[in-house]
Amino acid sequence: VLYFNYCCPWAHRTLLVHGLKGLEDIVRLVEVDSRDQVHGWWFSGRRGPDRDPLYGGRFMKDLYQRADPNYNGRVTVPMLWDTKYETIVNNESSEIMRMFSEAFDDFLPLEKQERNKGDAALVPQHLQKQLDVLNKWVYDTINNGVYKAGFASSQGVYKEHVTRLFQSLDQLEYHLGEGEHYPYLFGEHITEADIRLYPTIVRFDVVYYTLFKCNMKMIRLDYPRIHEWLRRLYWNEGLESAGGVFRKTTNFEEIKRGYTSVAAGNGIIPAGPVPHILPL
Structure with missing residues (x-):
């Protein structure tokens, strides 16, 4: 699951690769639509869901603390979540971009696989x-x-x-x-x-x-x-x-x-x- 916000330019770049690669059926998108000065990113329901669709939490920090109960650092988007191991894969946009570019190629049609695209x-x-x-x-x-x-x-x-x-x-x-x-x-x-x-x-x-x-x-x-x-x-x-x-x-x-x-x-x-x- 990729958690994102439309305002954030760092999240935007991951959305672009996600769309260009055609990952809609592989990596689910979840919009985190609001930000609180105290608690950070949260699910308000204004545009996206009013709760995390995976675990029912209201705040992104709940996911960070699910991955690490002792976590007290910054809570940021984009964030890529592993639903199998229930942990954060990555929250650095340039690294998520590279992952989306190639890591899921075996699940995509041949023409979408980077190794087959040559100069494109x-x-x-x-x-x-x-x-x-x-x-x-x-x-x-x-x-x-x-x-x-x-x-x-x-x-x-x-x-x-x-x-x-x-x-x-x-x-x-x-x-x-x-x-x-x-x-x-x-x-x-x-x-x-x-x-x-x-x-x-x-x-x-x-x-x-x-x-x-x-x-x-x-x-x-x-x-x-x-x-x-x-x-x-x-x-x-x-x-x-x-x-x-x-x-x-x-x-x-x-x-x-x-x-x-x-x-x-x-x-x-x-x-x-x-x-x-x-x-x-």
Whole structure:
């Protein structure tokens, strides 16, 4: 079972691989729809179930403590649960992504198995080193960079991280302008790099620009290549996107609801931008 929340970008990347691989009948999805300041993630019933469908608990921490009765660390999503051994498999999104990419291949049709996909694999062998290099700086300065800027403890720290963030977005814009990096980050096929970047970019104009003060530039106005890349993924309903998994897993209202409760603190959901994403 994969426990997730639609607001969380780290959970979003695991949902994308889950959908692209066609794991619906193998790994069950359970939405944890609310977050409490004291108890953390919990099942409110507002959108998802009002209790954990496996054990009946109201809070995610119940699952963490079922796996380890002495656990007192952070309770996070995504979280992958083993129903046979009744324990946590993993709660680190990049590791869950890799598991979803290959670990269940023996249960999938031949065309969905990574070993049979060649250049269309999520992590093609001939690109693995390049993917790892790009993923590393994208994580540090963009995926995590928006949080470093948004939760900066001083003006100086904010300036440092917001500057690095936009330098990296500039670098991505240049990267997408190179012939071999079109229409996706490493050419004609969607790779793990696209999946890791997408949750941050699709949230950028909607929440990070305003709530996290990442407002030097907007994706839709200032980064034409990144903007085209984003819209191509979001609006794609072909086989390569498993019938539109990027759009189907992007819930803008939940994203805004979640971030306004965390960053703004008052839970008032902003109306814009209108539209949330432009047509391709």
